[in-house]
Amino acid sequence: MKLTTVTVGGPCWAEIATSDPAAAKAFYGELFAWRAETDPRPEAGGYTMMMLGDAPAAGLSPLYGPGQRTGWTVSFSVTDADATVAKVTAAGGRAVMEPMEVLDIGRFAVVADPSGAVFSLWQARSFAGAGVFNDPGALGWVELLTRDTEGSAAFYPAVLGWSVNAGESYTQWGLDGADFGGMLAMGEQFPAHLPPHWLPYFAVADVDVTASRAAGLGGEVVMAPSSIGGVRRIAVLRDPQGGVFGVYQAGTDG
Template sequence: MTARPDGTPVWADAVSADPEGAKAFYGEVLGWTFDEAASELGGYARALKDGRAVAAIVPPAPGQESGTAWVLHLAAADAAAAAERVRAAGGTVLVEPVKVGEHGTTAIARDPAGVVFGLWQAGTQQGFELRDAPGGYGWAEVFTRDTAAANAFFPRVFPYRVRKIVDDRVDYSVYSLGEVPALGAMGMGPDVPAQVPPYISVYFVVDDCDAAAGRAVQAGGQLVFGPMTTPFGRSASFVDPQGAAFSLIDPSAAEGEPPAAVEVA
């Protein structure tokens, strides 16, 4: 498999203090099944959709605060070099690059505003085996109170081009690798409670957002907003029963023309 360009979203882990509860929830909402948890990897369990790996559920490491969050991992041909770029750009490396057997090398970092993300230098594990299809990864957005800082930080770590959406109603930027959109960045408005930290919201694809939203609520998830229709699809955002934010999107239900965008110098 051809290596993915640096900065490509390649994997997502739900770090959960209640792994079995998380498995039950996402199994109901997205139809995931799970590998047997690997004790040598701290209880790491891959989520599968139709036999293809789409994400993972893992307990927090010993000594870490309990809680749940989705962590998006971005491709890095050299995780150690990417970690140095994080530091040089003003970010923090929370977990130094560590080899995970023959699978690859991982690290965990945080941008200056507090957004946590992963780095993944692929070995035998290249990343998502299914994406842009029901049950798989579809998109992700940096939710932050300082989009200007994010727009300066992430292109120093990865070769992103930054385009800002021309719309006074929303503070939104798109990070692209060449002409291919890779990641979004959304400003957190005054309606977002101050205690909500910045984070990356991971979107999973569904074939009917309203039906999937109903399953999420029925399974104990909290609807944050939506479902709403945009030029990119019909989407809704949630907090799962364990406390992790995530979103669902049906790209086939898109309506309207995508907004104009201008490149950020």
């Protein structure tokens, strides 16, 4: 992505809720060289910061509620979580989890767009979000997969102020000319039961090596390494607990 720091309206964090935190820490630690720092406070509920060097790169938590499944969630930075939730509902989306305080570090809400794609809103206090972007092992792109591209192209600019750069087969999201993510139409190649969702992509030094390593660690290659437009090489992977994420070749941002 062309954003290099946390920017209001842009992606600021990605976190996985997982059925097996210990196994997930081991998997992602091996894959991305992340180091786990679990908050020892009981009120933190086992939440873990996954560190890339000295910078927070992503979050990891146990499953907190019945029926919750292992999966990644993308968060976007906002100045007022409550006001943004009001924008979400006014634009046809819904609040999944109303704004709440997270210890002393920020205010958090979970929402869904009109097609059902779930994402989070983060109003920072002492914690802004990821401390590194685009480097190998860091968040570098976010992608909306949806069956309602027209509705999404209206919803997100209204709620988060994004620009829409629409091509023939792919749309890119941006802020002030800096693209940070995209939108892919879910066609017949996607199972009918798969809901619209946000997919985080992490930068890696070598997509093919990372895909092979993920499989060797007990994960699965959902989409084999592919070159897009002759410029960007990407793959989509699944961890052993079922969390799906993407990887792309570092240095081919935006």
